[in-house]
Amino acid sequence: MIIKRRKRKAKTKQSKKLRGRSIIPINALPIHDRLLSEEQEKNVPLAMSNKEESRKILRLIVYINEFDRINKEGKQKCRNNDCENLVCKPFRKYCSRKCSVEFTRWYNKNFYWRNIRNSILKRDNYTCQICGLKLNKRKRHNKKIENWLECDHIIPKSYYTFLGYNFDTLENKIKTVLEFLHNDNNLRTVCYKCHKKVTLNNFKTKSLLIDLNDDN
Ligand SMILES: [Zn+2]
Ligand SMILES: [Zn+2]
Numbered sequence: 001m002i003i004k005r006r007k008r009k010a011k012t013k014q015s016k017k018l019r020g021r022s023i024i025p026i027n028a029l030p031i032h033d034r035l036l037s038e039e040q041e042k043n044v045p046l047a048m049s050n051k052e053e054s055r056k057i058l059r060l061i062v063y064i065n066e067f068d069r070i071n072k073e074g075k076q077k078c079r080n081n082d083c084e085n086l087v088c089k090p091f092r093k094y095c096s097r098k099c100s101v102e103f104t105r106w107y108n109k110n111f112y113w114r115n116i117r118n119s120i121l122k123r124d125n126y127t128c129q130i131c132g133l134k135l136n137k138r139k140r141h142n143k144k145i146e147n148w149l150e151c152d153h154i155i156p157k158s159y160y161t162f163l164g165y166n167f168d169t170l171e172n173k174i175k176t177v178l179e180f181l182h183n184d185n186n187l188r189t190v191c192y193k194c195h196k197k198v199t200l201n202n203f204k205t206k207s208l209l210i211d212l213n214d215d216n
Helices: 002-018 031-042 051-058 097-111 113-123 170-181 192-215
Strands: 147-153 187-191
Touching (some): 097 113, 113 147, 113 187, 187 192
Antiparallel strands (some): 147 187
């Protein structure tokens, strides 16, 4: 218990240092965030959002049964990546406990959004990467200031097709999820209020992107 308390104290000290200022230098931000910072003063209306777009992506999750494979004789193969064994009782989808544990761990770590989001919030020390707001780990939601922490895609989800990421085959799905949608480097913690503004700006920037594509 004592060790835990000491750790907590150390964290609070760090949080005080971070509070009240942006973590990322402005030049390091992608262009749409820089636009946002310029527009923050102008009180941008926040009604629009690309919720529709997000819903579309939600339907494109890679389901665990998509990893099931059958060999030439029509027999069920082990689900684990690169394992060429057939399934073996008592397992219905795996050849062994080792493969079952290994694959499930890999899948849960990389394809369950809740796990990924929580790991990003933890990595960012429960601090908004735009305004520097820090919320308590247990109370990510603060009723007093009506704000909470969310996980944002730095390059937004709605851009994935423009960047050559697709969802047409299982191979492409995995690539899109691992390299783009669930890639640590493309994720950051933001508070609800900052997220709303960023989303609005992404929406605007996307329409510019579509215009550029039409010209070609
Ligand atoms: Zn196996
Ligand atoms: Zn914020």
